[in-house]
Amino acid sequence: MxxxxxxxxxxxxxxxxxxxxxxxxxxxxxxxxxxxxxxxxxxxxxxxxxxxxxxxxxxxxxxxxxxxxxxxxxxxxxxxxxxxxxxxxxxxxxxxxxxxxxxxxxxxxxxxxxxxxxxxxxxxxxxxxxxxxxxxxxxxxxxxxxxIKLQASIEASEAKILRAQINPHFMFNALNSIRALILEDPSIAQKGITQLSNILRSALVADRKTTISLKEELKTIEDYLELEKIRYEERLQIKWQIEPASLSVQVPPMMLQTLVENAIKHGVQKASRWGFVEIFTQISEGFLWIKIRNTGTLRNTENTNEDGGFGLTNTQKRLKILYHNKAIFDIFQEDSLVVCAIIKIPII
Structure with missing residues (x-):
């Protein structure tokens, strides 16, 4: 009635x-x-x-x-x-x-x-x-x-702006990697361009969404790490530990990708001999836990004027907009040579 x-x-x-x-x-x-x-x-x-x-x-x-x-x-x-x-x-x-x-x-x-x-x-x-x-x-x-509608509209606009800031940033880093490959080995660079096209295709699709499945996000990261693997070869060690049940959980697009880029740029790239990136996911008590460990020192990413500082600030803002106080992002120096980033996202 x-x-x-x-x-x-x-x-x-x-x-x-x-x-x-x-x-x-x-x-x-x-x-x-x-x-x-x-x-x-x-x-x-x-x-x-x-x-x-x-x-x-x-x-x-x-x-x-x-x-x-x-x-x-x-x-x-x-x-x-x-x-x-x-x-x-x-x-x-x-x-x-x-x-x-x-x-x-x-x-x-x-x-x-x-x-x-x-x-x-x-x-x-x-x-x-x-x-x-x-x-x-x-x-x-x-x-x-x-x-509530106005606040949601403002937050949606802010989220779109933050996503839009990521893509040019990512493109700059990826093209720098391919430029180095062209100088070293043109044939390998061709493979790198193919990997980059796959990543950009995923980024264009993700840019139209507020969230995507963790499986889609990890596929983009996998393509990116393969691209970097061509460049760094054995200097880059990668470890995956993914809980299958976590793959369907929705996450902000390109968020983990940004953190992995920072891990490469401020960790592996500056390592004297070799470096590593480790990615772990698990579900616990209604939350998705993501841990990214990498070679490096945290002081290299604390300045928000640098690429790393941008990535961390962007991640914090996006989590706050999407999940308010229910999500957690923390990054710390695990020991003298290892940086650890932890993200906790509520499962919706």
């Missing part, structure tokens, strides 16, 4: 119930003959229709003139005036209808009018207060929804 249907049902039931209570009071106080009883029933039906019409007109005015945006004093004044007008009209209608049923000639006209106004002010005031309470509650709920 939607709001419109509920509104009319409560309108009809509310005014019917109130008028029925008044109808019973009249029967208990006065003795009516058959003709007068028919007139009382007709009067009651008129009351129901007039009550529904007047309060619905108040709702129209309230919505069309956007009273919900008024200050509290302004709303109180307008609502009080509306209650008085609606009550006065209901009283005027009932005074006219009751003249054929009840002898009120002995009553002072002012007292008579006040009795009718006071009696009808109660249901009208209750109706107006309930409607204003509903309107304010609904307005606050709508504002909250709009704020």
């Amino acid at each position: 939607n709001f419109k249907q509920s509104y009319w049902i409560f309108q009809v039931l509310g005014w019917t119930f109130y008028t029925l209570s008044q109808f019973i009071d009249y029967l208990m106080i006065f003795n009516f003959d058959y003709q007068e009883l028919e007139d009382l029933i007709f009067s009651s039906l008129i009351n129901i229709m007039v009550g529904i019409s007047l309060t619905h007109f108040f709702r129209i005015i309230f919505k069309n003139y956007n009273w919900i945006k008024l200050t509290i004093p302004q709303l109180i004044i307008r609502s009080a005036l509306s209650v008085f007008i609606i009550t006065s009209l209901l009283a005027a209608v009932n005074i006219t209808l009751d003249e054929t049923l009840i002898d009120t000639s002995k009553l002072n006209w002012l007292i008579k009018d006040l009795i009718y106004v006071v009696n009808f002010s109660k249901p009208v005031l209750i109706w107006v207060l309930i409607y204003i309470f509903y309107a304010y509650t609904n307005e606050r709920r709508n504002d909250a929804v709009e704020r």
